Structures are given as structure tokens and as C-alpha cells.
Amino acid sequence: MAVITYIEAISKGLWEEMERDSSVFLLGEDIGEYGGAFKVTKGFFDHFGSDRVVDTVLAESAILGAATGAALVGMKPIAEMQFADFVTCGFNQLVNNSASIHYRWNLPVPMVVRLPSGAGIHGGPFHSRNPEAWFFHQPGLKLVAPSTPYDAKGLIKAAIRDPNPVLYFEHKRLYRHVKGEVPDNDYVVEIGKGDVKRQGNDITVVAYGSTVHLALEAAEILERQDGVSVEVVDLRSLMPLDKELIISSVKKTGKVLITHEDTVTGGIGGEIAALIAEFAFESLDAPIKRVGAIDIPTPFAPTLEEYFLPNKEKVLAALRELAAY
Amino acid sequence: MYAHHPDAVTDHLSDDKLLQLYYFMRLTREFEESIITLYRQGKIVGGAFSGNGNEATAVGSAFCLNKEDYLFPMHRDLGAHLVKGQTVRNLMLQHLGRGNSPARGRDGTGHYADASLRIYGNISHLAAMIPVATGVALASKLRKEKSVVMTYIGDGGSNVGDFHESLAMCSVMKLPLVLIVENNQFAYSTPIAKQFIVERISDRALGYGIPGFTIDGTDIDEVYAVCKQAVERARRGDGPTLIESVTMRMHGHSVNDGAEYVPKKLLDDWKKKDPLLKIEKQLVDRKILSQSIKSDYERKISAEIQEAIQVAIESPYPPAENAVTGVFAD
Numbered sequence: 276m277a278v279i280t281y282i283e284a285i286s287k288g289l290w291e292e293m294e295r296d297s298s299v300f301l302l303g304e305d306i307g308e309y310g311g312a313f314k315v316t317k318g319f320f321d322h323f324g325s326d327r328v329v330d331t332v333l334a335e336s337a338i339l340g341a342a343t344g345a346a347l348v349g350m351k352p353i354a355e356m357q358f359a360d361f362v363t364c365g366f367n368q369l370v371n372n373s374a375s376i377h378y379r380w381n382l383p384v385p386m387v388v389r390l391p392s393g394a395g396i397h398g399g400p401f402h403s404r405n406p407e408a409w410f411f412h413q414p415g416l417k418l419v420a421p422s423t424p425y426d427a428k429g430l431i432k433a434a435i436r437d438p439n440p441v442l443y444f445e446h447k448r449l450y451r452h453v454k455g456e457v458p459d460n461d462y463v464v465e466i467g468k469g470d471v472k473r474q475g476n477d478i479t480v481v482a483y484g485s486t487v488h489l490a491l492e493a494a495e496i497l498e499r500q501d502g503v504s505v506e507v508v509d510l511r512s513l514m515p516l517d518k519e520l521i522i523s524s525v526k527k528t529g530k531v532l533i534t535h536e537d538t539v540t541g542g543i544g545g546e547i548a549a550l551i552a553e554f555a556f557e558s559l560d561a562p563i564k565r566v567g568a569i570d571i572p573t574p575f576a577p578t579l580e581e582y583f584l585p586n587k588e589k590v591l592a593a594l595r596e597l598a599a600y
Numbered sequence: 601m602y603a604h605h606p607d608a609v610t611d612h613l614s615d616d617k618l619l620q621l622y623y624f625m626r627l628t629r630e631f632e633e634s635i636i637t638l639y640r641q642g643k644i645v646g647g648a649f650s651g652n653g654n655e656a657t658a659v660g661s662a663f664c665l666n667k668e669d670y671l672f673p674m675h676r677d678l679g680a681h682l683v684k685g686q687t688v689r690n691l692m693l694q695h696l697g698r699g700n701s702p703a704r705g706r707d708g709t710g711h712y713a714d715a716s717l718r719i720y721g722n723i724s725h726l727a728a729m730i731p732v733a734t735g736v737a738l739a740s741k742l743r744k745e746k747s748v749v750m751t752y753i754g755d756g757g758s759n760v761g762d763f764h765e766s767l768a769m770c771s772v773m774k775l776p777l778v779l780i781v782e783n784n785q786f787a788y789s790t791p792i793a794k795q796f797i798v799e800r801i802s803d804r805a806l807g808y809g810i811p812g813f814t815i816d817g818t819d820i821d822e823v824y825a826v827c828k829q830a831v832e833r834a835r836r837g838d839g840p841t842l843i844e845s846v847t848m849r850m851h852g853h854s855v856n857d858g859a860e861y862v863p864k865k866l867l868d869d870w871k872k873k874d875p876l877l878k879i880e881k882q883l884v885d886r887k888i889l890s891q892s893i894k895s896d897y898e899r900k901i902s903a904e905i906q907e908a909i910q911v912a913i914e915s916p917y918p919p920a921e922n923a924v925t926g927v928f929a930d
Contacts, residue, residue, distance in 0.1 A: 300742065302738075326742050329738070329742075329773075331769060332765075332768045332769050332772055334765035334768055334769060336731055336761060336762050336765050337731045337734060337762070337765035337766050337768065337769045338731075338769075339731070340728070340729075340730070340731020340732045340734060340735060340762065340765075340766070341731055341732070341734045341735030341738050341769065342735060343731070343732050343735055344731070344732040344733060344734060344735020344736040344737075344738070344739065345735040345736065345738055345739040345742075346735075347713075347720065347732065347735070347736065348670075348736050348739045348740075349739075350739050350742070350743075352735070367725055367728055367762075368728065368731060368732075371723055371725055371728060372723060372728060372729075372732055375723075376713075377926060377927070377928065377929045378706060378926050378927050379703055379706045379707045379711065379712075380703060380712065380713040381704070381926060382713055382715060383929040384929075385929075414927050415927055415928070417928070438929035438930070439928050439929050
């Protein structure tokens with residue numbers, strides 16, 4: 276099994292699915308001859324040609340609408356948003372067309388939207404967004420957010436094979452910072468299934484994307500320094516949520532921290548907290564805690580951005596509060 | 601005759617085709633009138649729209665399409681649905697929101713899809729279907745099919761970003777799209793003078809380097825001839841065409857709108873250009889519409905609509921518990 280980066284895992288998954296199924300094609304800005312802003316599709320144009328790797332005009336609504344239309348007639352488009360931030364320009368297509376077509380018309384819309392998300396790369400207010408919560412509220416869209424290379428490859432393949440619109444949130448800071456073992460063979464990570472990334476008994480952390488790594492680091496420190504055992508649940512899929520996994524872990528530990536890189540208010544963590552309050556209330560030994568970005572637009576200067584984002588220290592502090600409760 | 605008219609239309613439609621077009625235009629008019637009546641009787645729960653004045657555009661344009669072509673109609677294009685093969689009964693069921701309608705009561709009016717007929721309805725966000733139609737045109741090109749996609753928008757909707765983004769994409773990629781702007785003088789209550797200052801909406805085609813034509817949308821010969829050219833151009837792989845069809849919205853935006861803001865003289869002038877009267881006159885002049893054919897059509901149309909109303913009224917709404925199924929495909 277090869278050790279590869281998160282970004283390589285995404286590329287591999289895309290490549291394998293394009294080899295496997297000729298109805299899969301890519302469309303987006305600068306993805307073809309240039310290979311994409313982050314080089315996820317480097318080499319694809321030469322190998323698959325311009326009919327499979329389609330460079331488009333700079334028009335997000337047309338890209339997302341076109342993906343919807345191509346999916347409607349049996350193709351499997353994968354639309355790339357150059358940065359997840361720019362999905363706002365095509366918001367209407369996703370929430371009103373892509374999301375509602377199967378419900379209204381009983382026709383599948385097998386499309387994937389790739390969304391390079393997240394802060395921590397000094398991208399400022401318009402290249403750092405984690406926009407998943409906007410879409411979480413819209414019935415009809417599936418949402419996935421891998422944290423490891425293994426999950427990145429397995430989820431992109433599952434997303435492509437899914438007959439529904441799937442928004443694939445890939446974290447830019449994880450692209451080249453995270454490496455892991457990824458099988459060369461074909462496998463999928465089932466959409467809707469979370470994963471326990473670390474077993475523990477005293478506190479549950481529910482996380483996805485970049486904060487899974489913060490939680491794992493904090494859990495190691497807590498185990499070593501405080502003797503507290505932390506379980507880390509990686510959601511992997513945000514819609515559908517793996518409610519069973521969340522609830523069973525919280526029932527076991529009795530204490531829970533929810534952490535995501537998106538801003539706290541109106542974030543997905545709020546819904547998870549509500550589920551826990553509804554279905555595991557009697558197991559709780561402490562108030563549910565949340566750690567996310569603070570409720571401001573993403574600032575640019577390193578001091579401001581660092582202050583804004585969740586980090587290992589903030590997660591650790593919250594865990595210690597829970598441990599002491 | 602307008603500035604961007606392609607060529608003078610000299611090859612007139614055959615007798616047979618003209619009669620067929622007349623039938624569909626008449627059916628459209630009668631169907632929509634029955635919808636308005638049903639609305640006033642409280643039998644239609646949502647809104648209702650009329651394409652009165654637009655029949656020649658809706659019918660004549662869709663008449664240029666083959667079975668393999670795709671149609672993305674708007675709410676003034678009921679005639680286009682009928683020409684593409686949709687039944688009066690299904691359209692009636694749609695308007696009444698019944699469980700056995702194409703959209704199974706999950707959406708009304710023309711907001712349904714019928715993949716077997718290659719009809720994909722609009723959504724209420726104007727122009728939002730043009731990118732979707734663009735995607736179907738892209739699929740047609742990538743799969744090397746010869747299918748053409750025809751879609752529509754109003755004068756108001758031609759200001760929405762999706763209109764422009766789609767033309768940008770279709771023009772560069774030479775996608776087989778025919779985009780018809782039904783300039784019916786008003787976007788709800790807003791007159792065209794408050795919407796654009798170009799002489800013609802078709803001037804906007806220049807900005808995308810594609811052909812743009814303005815046609816008399818009440819003239820069936822002209823609609824058919826120009827749309828046919830655009831469809832053939834798309835089928836050859838030469839890319840999209842923008843057609844501005846100048847018509848008049850003879851009724852309000854919807855049945856709830858009395859349209860008091862429309863000057864009476866404007867309506868009176870357009871009444872003289874009623875597309876249905878115009879085609880009838882053509883048929884009479886060419887001595888192909890006898891009183892017996894006309895009565896025969898009227899009887900047939902009336903019977904079809906009455907049967908559809910009866911079936912629709914007797915059909916139940918979908919069971920409430922059905923609401924939760926099918927958010928996702930399995």
C-alpha cells in the first residue's frame with residue numbers, strides 16, 4: 276500500500292473512475308490544459324482529452340447548471356469550483372435545480388461538485404470559506420468532507436457513483452500536509468458512514484475535515500498529560516449524518532465536544548448538538564461544547580487568521596473543561 | 601419586419617403543416633382558457649398563467665424539433681409542450697396537482713419533466729433553466745449526438761445572469777442551443793423601456809459573437825422559418841442562436857394580475873395581430889380551412905379538454921404520507 280498525500284488520493288480516485296466509466300467527465304475553470312489551480316487534474320487533459328476534461332468560461336452558475344443538465348441526461352459530470360468560496364455565484368443552481376429534481380421529477384442527478392475549502396493558507400476572506408452549512412440546510416444534496424487520503428479516495432469514488440448531487444468538500448490545507456496509506460485497488464467509502472479515528476472512553480470529539488487532525492493531536496496530549504481517554508469520531512459524511520455513530524459514542528463517554536473549522540453560529544455543529552440533546556440527553560454528564568471559527572468574516576493577516584480559526588490549543592482547553600466538569 | 605431579420609420569408613409552410621400548426625395553436629388557446637375558468641371556479645389551487653398572444657411562437661418554434669431534440673419550455677409555452685407530444689390530460693393533471701400527474705403533485709403547471717418526450721420544465725427562478733439546457737447541449741456535443749436543445753426566456757429574464765453566462769458558455773463551446781426570448785412587452789408590470797436600452801434584445805447576441813434575430817412572434821411563417829434555420833445551424837455544430845420573438849402578453853402576468861398598467865391602446869393594436877386570427881386568415885386565403893374542418897377541430901379540441909378536466913377532477917391528490925419519499929435517488 277502506497278503512502279500518498281490527500282491531494283494525490285483525490286486525483287487517483289478521479290482518474291480511476293474516469294478510466295472505469297466513460298460517462299464521467301470533468302468541467303471547470305482552468306482544469307484542462309493548465310491542470311487546475313491546485314493541480315488536482317494535472318495530466319488528465321493529455322490522457323483523457325478535451326471531451327472528458329472540459330475547460331469552461333468563468334461562470335459558476337453556468338458550470339453548475341450545465342453539470343445538472345448533463346447529469347439529467349445520463350452523464351456523470353464532476354464540476355470543480357476553483358475555490359469553494361465561488362460556489363455562491365452558482366448557489367441557485369444547486370439549491371433549486373440540482374437538489375429538487377429527483378424529488379419533483381423522479382429523475383436521478385448523478386453529479387459531483389468539488390469544493391476546495393478551508394482556511395489556514397492565508398487566503399483572506401474570499402479564498403478560505405467552509406460553506407457546507409449553507410447546503411446542509413437544503414434537502415436533496417449529499418455532503419462529504421474527508422480528512423484523510425484513504426477517505427478522500429474512497430469518498431470521491433462513492434460520490435461519483437452516487438445517483439444524487441454530492442458536494443465534495445476537500446480541504447486545501449490538508450492537500451499536501453496530510454499523508455497516509457491508500458490502497459491501489461478499487462474501494463469506496465460509503466456515504467453516510469462516519470469513522471472512529473481514535474477509540475476512547477471519557478470524552479467524544481465529533482469532527483470532520485481539518486479539525487479531525489486537531490482533535491487527534493489534542494487527544495494524544497490529553498492521554499499523555501492528563502490520563503483522559505478521548506474518542507474521535509470523524510463524520511466523513513455531513514449529509515446524511517451518521518447519527519447512530521454519534522449517539523452511540525456519546526452514550527459511551529457521556530461528554531462531547533463538537534468541532535469544525537466553519538464558524539460556530541449556524542454551523543453543522545448546532546444540528547449535531549441538537550441531535551445529541553434529543554437522543555442522548557440522559558447519558559450526558561456535561562454540557563455539550565463546540566469549538567469552531569469565531570463569527571467574523573475570514574481575516575487576512577496571520578495574527579487575525581490564527582485568532583479566528585480553531586486550533587489544537589482551543590480544542591485542548593475545551594477538552595480539559597469537559598474532563599474537569 | 602425587423603432589423604435583424606435573416607431573410608424575407610418566402611418559402612411558406614405547406615398546407616398540411618399549416619393546418620397542423622393551426623390545430624396546436626387553437627388547442628393551446630382553448631386549453632389555457634379552460635385553465636383560467638377552472639382557476640376562477642376554485643379548482644386550481646396554485647397560480648395559473650396564460651400565453652395568450654404567444655401561441656405562434658410557442659407552437660412554431662417547437663414544431664422545428666425532432667423526437668431526439670430537447671425542449672426546455674417556459675410558462676408561456678404550453679403549445680410547445682403539446683407539439684413535443686405531451687397530452688392534454690397530463691397537462692391538466694399537472695395544473696390540478698394530482699397524484700397521477702407527471703410530477704406526481706410535487707410541482708404544478710409546466711414544472712414537470714417527461715424524459716421519454718425529452719421535455720424538461722422550467723422552475724420559477726427565471727433564466728435558471730438556461731444553464732441546465734446548456735448542460736444538455738454540452739452532453740449532446742460530448743456524446744456526438746445530433747440533438748438540439750431549444751429553450752425560452754422572457755424579456756425580463758434576459759437580464760438575469762444565467763442568460764448571459766449560458767450564452768458565454770454555449771458560444772465558446774459551439775453548443776447546439778436555440779434560445780428564444782419572448783419579448784412580450786412586460787416583465788410582470790415592468791415595461792421593456794425600464795428593462796433595456798438596446799434597440800432589440802437580439803442585439804445582445806453581438807456581445808457573444810453569435811447570430812441574433814428579431815422576429816414577429818405572431819407570424820407563424822416567420823417563427824417557423826427562423827427557428828428552423830437556428831435548429832439546423834445548431835445541428836450542424838455551428839453553435840447557438842439567439843432569437844427575439846416580439847409578441848404581446850394579452851393577459852396579466854398570472855390570473856391574479858389585472859394588468860391595469862397596460863395601456864388600452866397597446867392591447868387594441870396587438871389584438872389586430874392575434875396570432876390565431878392571423879393563421880386562420882392565412883388558411884382561409886389559401887382555401888384550406890373549410891367550415892367543416894374548422895368545426896371538426898373545434899369539436900375534437902373541446903372533447904379532448906373536457907375529457908381531461910373530468911379525469912383530472914376525479915383523480916385524487918397524492919396521499920400525504922407520500923411527501924417524504926424520493927428526496928434522494930436510491
